Amino acid sequence: MTDSSALARPPAGLRWKALIRQREVAILLLILIVGAVASVLSPFFLTWANLSNVLIACSVEMIVAAGLAIVLISGGIDLSVGSIMGVCAIALAIVLDAGAPLWAALSVCLLAGLAFGVANGTLIAYAGLNPLVLTLATMTIGRSVVFILSQGYSFASIPQGFKSAFNATPLFGLPNLVWVSLGVTAALGVLLQRNVWFRRFYFLGGSEVAAIRAGIDTRRLKFMAYVIAALLATLAAIVTTARLGSAFPNTGSGLELRVITAAVIGGCSIYGGKGTILGAALGVLLLNLINNVLVILSLSVYWQGVAAGLILILAILTDIANRRGVRR
Amino acid sequence: MSDPILELSGITMQFGPVTALDDVQFRLDRGETLALLGDNGAGKSTLIKIVSGYYRPTAGRIVLNGRPVTFHDPQDARRAGIETIYQDLALFDNLDVAANIFAGQERVAPGWRRLLGFADRRSMARDAEAAVAGMAVTIPDTRRAVEDFSGGQRQCVAIARAVMWGREILIMDEPTAALGVRETQRVLDLIRSLKARGMSVILIMHNIEHVMQVATRAVVMRSGRNRGEVAISGPDDAEAHAAIVRMLM
Ligand SMILES: Nc1ncnc2c1ncn2[C@@H]1O[C@H](COP(=O)(O)OP(=O)(O)O)[C@@H](O)[C@H]1O
Numbered sequence: 001m002t003d004s005s006a007l008a009r010p011p012a013g014l015r016w017k018a019l020i021r022q023r024e025v026a027i028l029l030l031i032l033i034v035g036a037v038a039s040v041l042s043p044f045f046l047t048w049a050n051l052s053n054v055l056i057a058c059s060v061e062m063i064v065a066a067g068l069a070i071v072l073i074s075g076g077i078d079l080s081v082g083s084i085m086g087v088c089a090i091a092l093a094i095v096l097d098a099g100a101p102l103w104a105a106l107s108v109c110l111l112a113g114l115a116f117g118v119a120n121g122t123l124i125a126y127a128g129l130n131p132l133v134l135t136l137a138t139m140t141i142g143r144s145v146v147f148i149l150s151q152g153y154s155f156a157s158i159p160q161g162f163k164s165a166f167n168a169t170p171l172f173g174l175p176n177l178v179w180v181s182l183g184v185t186a187a188l189g190v191l192l193q194r195n196v197w198f199r200r201f202y203f204l205g206g207s208e209v210a211a212i213r214a215g216i217d218t219r220r221l222k223f224m225a226y227v228i229a230a231l232l233a234t235l236a237a238i239v240t241t242a243r244l245g246s247a248f249p250n251t252g253s254g255l256e257l258r259v260i261t262a263a264v265i266g267g268c269s270i271y272g273g274k275g276t277i278l279g280a281a282l283g284v285l286l287l288n289l290i291n292n293v294l295v296i297l298s299l300s301v302y303w304q305g306v307a308a309g310l311i312l313i314l315a316i317l318t319d320i321a322n323r324r325g326v327r328r
Numbered sequence: 329m330s331d332p333i334l335e336l337s338g339i340t341m342q343f344g345p346v347t348a349l350d351d352v353q354f355r356l357d358r359g360e361t362l363a364l365l366g367d368n369g370a371g372k373s374t375l376i377k378i379v380s381g382y383y384r385p386t387a388g389r390i391v392l393n394g395r396p397v398t399f400h401d402p403q404d405a406r407r408a409g410i411e412t413i414y415q416d417l418a419l420f421d422n423l424d425v426a427a428n429i430f431a432g433q434e435r436v437a438p439g440w441r442r443l444l445g446f447a448d449r450r451s452m453a454r455d456a457e458a459a460v461a462g463m464a465v466t467i468p469d470t471r472r473a474v475e476d477f478s479g480g481q482r483q484c485v486a487i488a489r490a491v492m493w494g495r496e497i498l499i500m501d502e503p504t505a506a507l508g509v510r511e512t513q514r515v516l517d518l519i520r521s522l523k524a525r526g527m528s529v530i531l532i533m534h535n536i537e538h539v540m541q542v543a544t545r546a547v548v549m550r551s552g553r554n555r556g557e558v559a560i561s562g563p564d565d566a567e568a569h570a571a572i573v574r575m576l577m
């Protein structure tokens with residue numbers, strides 16, 4: 001789909017049609033339709049309590065999705081973000097449990113995330129390993145490390161001050177963690193469209209050969225994509241630990257696939273070069289909204305996967321249809 | 329009369345036991361459009377790769393603008409003003425014309441946006457538009473991703489990029505190879521218009537009719553050696569045509 005490539009704008013003559021072809025707009029429409037249907041079927045849907053619950057549920061995934069969008073746009077993939085979240089959450093909670101101060105726990109958590117990001121980035125960008133296989137390995141290692149560290153236990157001795165820093169609701173009744181998530185996502189979204197360094201991820205994902213010929217240090221850029229993704233997974237671990245007041249051995253488990261699904265629905269191409277953080281965030285919102293609707297309509301949440309899968313297929317089909325429409 | 333911008337002398341290129349080039353002489357005059365011809369394996373690509381910095385010759389001298397030069401890598405050659413456009417064109421399919429032209433050297437916007445490292449998208453779009461506007465191939469909408477462009481339009485973007493960055497020497501490897509009849513004519517027009525811009529062009533081309541239409545001189549190689557050369561006075565220069573055919577036989 002031409003128009004989901006953020007640095008290329010829709011054709012001048014066909015703005016209106018192009019607008020609907022733009023994936024972000026399509027997902028937004030879908031979100032509005034799902035919302036409209038849900039509000040007709042359930043009076044509870046359009047309550048502030050329910051909508052803020054949806055936003056809270058989205059927050060952690062949106063942070064991870066921003067990092068994954070960058071990796072996907074750069075032409076790579078990262079399956080390890082969920083495990084990195086798990087390691088960071090458990091590391092944070094264990095250090096706190098041992099009675100160490102918050103800054104020490106946060107430092108350990110950050111170092112753990114950074115270590116995974118640097119390992120992923122180095123092995124993919126400099127040693128040339130396939131990102132799918134390598135991050136599958138680090139995902140497996142990470143989850144195993146979580147169980148080694150935690151011995152399967154959860155850790156709940158999280159200081160109250162830390163919890164309330166993220167859960168306090170000073171604005172519109174939304175907890176701070178929602179604002180943190182929206183702020184980080186929006187800032188990265190703008191940087192990726194505008195900042196000359198971040199824009200290079202589109203060049204890298206578009207054509208690595210052309211990027212090298214254009215004098216771009218593609219290896220360092222690739223390396224940085226995985227470091228950024230890992231650091232955002234670290235932030236997600238901090239946020240989720242503060243939100244739940246505990247870290248669990250399965251924190252972040254399976255999250256990578258949910259977020260990849262959301263990002264691809266939102267227009268990120270697994271072949272690289274295409275997509276936006278806005279699109280990925282809207283994909284997260286759509287999937288969480290569907291989840292929420294299933295719950296409040298007392299339908300089985302087990303249908304969520306069916307819905308997500310079908311939308312994913314629809315997204316890929318419209319890609320192909322649009323391409324046929326554009327090419328002569 | 330001849331005003332060389334690029335001169336290669338005594339160029340030998342050895343790949344292990346294979347001698348790809350054997351004491352080759354090569355001259356490109358300022359503002360001329362030179363066609364490089366020869367059978368497969370004649371050494372055309374190897375010669376081009378030496379000029380564009382991919383290979384360093386086993387022996388020989390390269391003189392650019394009257395000064396001896398050594399290229400350590402393609403970036404070196406590009407900085408010296410030599411741009412090579414390969415068949416795959418090295419474009420970013422996912423991006424628009426401006427992004428393709430400014431890839432790797434995007435302008436930063438003035439004012440507060442500089443602090444955030446924001447790209448000056450408007451000025452780049454304007455200059456990209458202007459760069460392709462003067463070309464023989466028309467691009468209806470420069471804000472589209474180039475993946476939807478025709479072969480000729482893609483050539484146009486690649487050439488506009490070279491012109492924009494002030495390259496004096498443009499090397500094109502089979503620019504008409506994958507094009508239809510009409511597109512081929514447009515690209516030949518495009519190549520002719522480069523002469524008007526004062527660019528010095530080296531074309532690797534197999535089609536003698538195309539060579540006759542755009543080139544002012546043809547250089548023929550065979551088995552890694554100079555076979556000969558002939559000046560082309562115009563598309564109807566039957567003598568030159570015959571000479572090229574003879575040298576290729
Ligand atoms: N990298 C290389 N290694 C070994 N031999 C090469 C290499 N590149 C070219 N050659 C040889 O050099 C000769 C000239 O090749 P080339 O320059 O590609 O000719 P042309 O482009 O005219 O078809 C051929 O015999 C080819 O096999």
Ligand SMILES: [Mg+2]
Nearest residue numbers: 369372373374
């Ligand atoms: Mg060749």
